Amino acid sequence: MSDDLASRLREKGLRLTPQRELILRAVEELRHATPDEVLVHVRAQASSVNASTVYRTLEVLEELGLVRHTHLSDRAPTYHSTLEHEHVHVVCRRCHSVRSYDPDLVAPLVAALGEDGFSVDVGHLAVFGTCADCAASSSRSPGIRETGRRGQPT
Incomplete structure (x- = not known):
C-alpha cells in the first residue's frame, strides 16, 4: 500500500510521511476505528503522533480515496479502508x-x-x-414486571 499511498500523495503535491503511513496501516489493521482508536494504535509505535495529526491525516486519506468514514455512533466518525469490499454496517445498540x-x-x-x-x-x-446475542441474553434474563397504579406487580 505504501507505493499506492505515495503516488496518490504526490498527485496532490503531498509527500509520504511515516505518520501518514502509520495512520493508514492502523485503519487497515483496526478495520473500523474512530480517530481516537487510531491514535492509541499509532502511539503504540510512535508516541510523538498527536490527535490533530491523526484527524488531518484521516481527512487527507479520505480525499485520496484510501479510507472512508461512516457514523456508527453519535460520537466521532468511524473509518475503514477502501481495500475492503464495499459493505453495509450493522450496529448493535446494546453491545x-x-x-x-x-x-x-x-x-x-x-x-x-x-x-x-x-x-x-x-x-x-x-x-x-x-444483535442476536443481545436479544437472546435479554430474553433469558428476568424482565421488569409491569406495575399497576400503586406500583404493585400486575
Missing part, C-alpha cells in the same frame, strides 16, 4: 458490535430509491438494532 454485510442485502432498497432518482452511498449506510 456496540459492528458487522459488515454485502451490499446485495440492501439491493432492493437501493434499486427502489434509484428508481426515484436517489443514489445511495452504500458504504456510508449503517443500520442500528439489536
Whole structure:
C-alpha cells in the first residue's frame, strides 16, 4: 500500500510521511476505528503522533480515496479502508458490535430509491438494532414486571 499511498500523495503535491503511513496501516489493521482508536494504535509505535495529526491525516486519506468514514455512533466518525469490499454496517445498540454485510442485502432498497432518482452511498449506510446475542441474553434474563397504579406487580 505504501507505493499506492505515495503516488496518490504526490498527485496532490503531498509527500509520504511515516505518520501518514502509520495512520493508514492502523485503519487497515483496526478495520473500523474512530480517530481516537487510531491514535492509541499509532502511539503504540510512535508516541510523538498527536490527535490533530491523526484527524488531518484521516481527512487527507479520505480525499485520496484510501479510507472512508461512516457514523456508527453519535460520537466521532468511524473509518475503514477502501481495500475492503464495499459493505453495509450493522450496529448493535446494546453491545456496540459492528458487522459488515454485502451490499446485495440492501439491493432492493437501493434499486427502489434509484428508481426515484436517489443514489445511495452504500458504504456510508449503517443500520442500528439489536444483535442476536443481545436479544437472546435479554430474553433469558428476568424482565421488569409491569406495575399497576400503586406500583404493585400486575
